[in-house]
Amino acid sequence: MHIAVLPDERARRDPAGACLADDTAALTNSEFARKTLAAAAALRDRGIRAGDVVATLLPNRVELVVALFAAWRLGAAVTPVNPALTEPEARFQIEDSGARVVLGPAGADLVTMPVDELDGDATDAGLEGTLTEDALALLIYTSGTTGRPKGVLLDHANLAAMTGMIIAGIGLGPDDHSLLILPLFHVNGIVVSVLSPLLAGGRATIAGRFRAETFLTTVERVRPTYFSAVPAIYARLCTLPADQTADLGSLRLVICGAAPMPAELISRFEQRFGVPLVEGYGLSEGTCASTLNPPAGPRKPGTVGLPLPGQRVALMTSGGALLGDGPGEVVIQGPNVMRGYLNQPEATAATIVDGWLRTGDVGRFDADGYLVLVDRIKDMIIRGGENLYPKEIENALYAHPAVLEAAVVGMPDPVLGEVPVATVAAHPGTRVTAEELLDHCRGRLAKIKLPTRIDIVAVLPKNAVGKIDKPFLRRQLISS
The missing domain is CATH 3.30.300.30 (ANL, C-terminal domain)
Structure with a gap:
């Protein structure tokens, strides 16, 4: 099944089942499918066709996910833009990506299509004949810490491979319910907290802006089975007053990625909240994740776990020779590796070498094959x-x-x-x-x-x- 027709498939199987929610809306499967059809029709009326790029300049909300599936239904790709960027920063991404439409709040700078236009008549806007696995799906921009941000090209085959690995890696199923707290302009938020649970038959709730003081009550109210966050969020939660508690019994695990998490902080969080914390490692160029501490164990704090099935993770010298146990540069092979960087053949050639994605991270393997990150080469x-x-x-x-x-x-x-x-x-x-x-x-x-x-x-x-x-x-x- 192509991911673009997931809304239709979920509606066919369980029309009244819960699908996607945020602070203002809760959609069943049939409602999500209807909104996706309506949004696809609206984009088609704006001239969006297969091969085009749609930019979203939106905070985390249901409409952003609807826009993803609507664009994919038409064979178009999406580049999510951080709404906190300055006007020149956002303009760079929009122009560099070649976006034909910019979805956002009515009247906002750079917006060419108000997001409210997506909610029209649900006509059949399907162009299933254009739905191929090698079609571009996401254009994710790097943070630009080493220069101008680069557009990471991820196709539907990348997403299919990565979501399959996530579903298997953390054992997602129809009973799972993710709570999204990471930004939807980042691949982790899209893949781990939205696409994977929906493909597994579960559901997702999009939380509002993270505030440590109210987050525990949000978990108690929403009753998710997992969420994915960064070390800074877990550190903030660990600083809450001891008397600030809530019922977290719905959580079977939480996930940490984006940056290495100190073993002491993992221990502090697990002792305080009694929830297993699973650390993984990956990058946008690998469509999100490449290693994971297995939820069923053994989990080894201080490592980022074992390579996900379907990927090969190895260590390499600066000259391109593979190493045994390292330390060396972490390199990755697998169907999750990006196509390349948009319009940057030299950067692509320097990053994907002889079929290996060079991560820029230094690591080593312990005696059990768990990856230990030593540091970034540039750091x-x-x-x-x-x-x-x-x-x-x-x-x-x-x-x-x-x-x-x-x-x-x-x-x-x-x-x-x-x-x-x-x-x-x-x-x-x-x-x-x-x-x-x-x-x-x-x-x-x-x-x-x-x-x-x-x-x-x-x-x-x-x-x-x-x-x-x-x-x-x-x-x-x-x-x-």
Whole structure:
């Protein structure tokens, strides 16, 4: 079954069954199918045809998912735009993608089709003859931390492979109900929290803006079986007052991705909430995930798990030779690997080499074949000719009970080239000094790895996906 006809198939099987909800709407399968048909007709009337690109400039809401399936029904692709981008940033993505229509709130800058236009008459707008697995489905833009954002080309075969791996990896079925809290302009939110549960026969609820203070009551009210989040969200939840509780009994697991999660934070979350936390690893260029700590166990905090079935994950030297146990650059093969970057053949050739997706991450395998991420290649600090990995220093800092979040970046040094500098946020209500943290690290790190400076801040900067914004920290050091 092509993913574009999923709304029809769900409506045929169980018309009155719950499908998709947000803070203002709850759609049954038949209602979701009707809205998808209506939206496809509206897009067709706007001239959208197979091979075109539709941009969505929307916050997380039901209409964004409807727009995805409507565009796919016509053989078109979708590029989701972060609504928090500045006008020049959003314009770059819209123009670079070649989007013919921009869906968004009426009257908003750059919007060419008000989202309300999607909800018209449900006529048969199906063009099933154009539905092929090699048709472009998503155009996801990278965060642009190393320059201009690049458009990652994902086709329907990529989505079919990835959703199948997610469904098998976490054992999704008709009884599963995801709670979406990650942004829908990111592939994790689309694949893990929407497409996979819907394809498995389950359902999805789109939460409003994440607020730690109200999230537990949201879980108690919605009764999801799982949600996917980033380390910063789990850290925030762990800082809630001890008397702030809720019934979380519906959750059978939660998932962490997008950035490595310290083992101490995983333990803290599981002890506090009694819910298994499953960490995985992947990137947009691999359509989301490549490894996962198996929910049935054994789960190994400090690793990102085992390769998902259907993918090959290996380690490679800078010269392209495969390694045994590493450390080396993590490389990936499988049907989930992107087609390439839009209109960037040189970047594509540098990233997909001899059939391997080069991730830019350094890793090693433990004795049981679990992948341990050492760090990003670009984040490595070269101090007086010695390679230092910030993640190792961060892990030492996280072992201090007062540390909520930590980030280490390299600061230019006229003698040594670079030196490590740490920025730390403490748990609310706790006090810790830079000297205390340095003393703590001395027992865990060689002298050359010790931060030359530790800055204590109230909160660490985050990018749009919720990752700690290391490029911002580097810029601050250079300008200070």
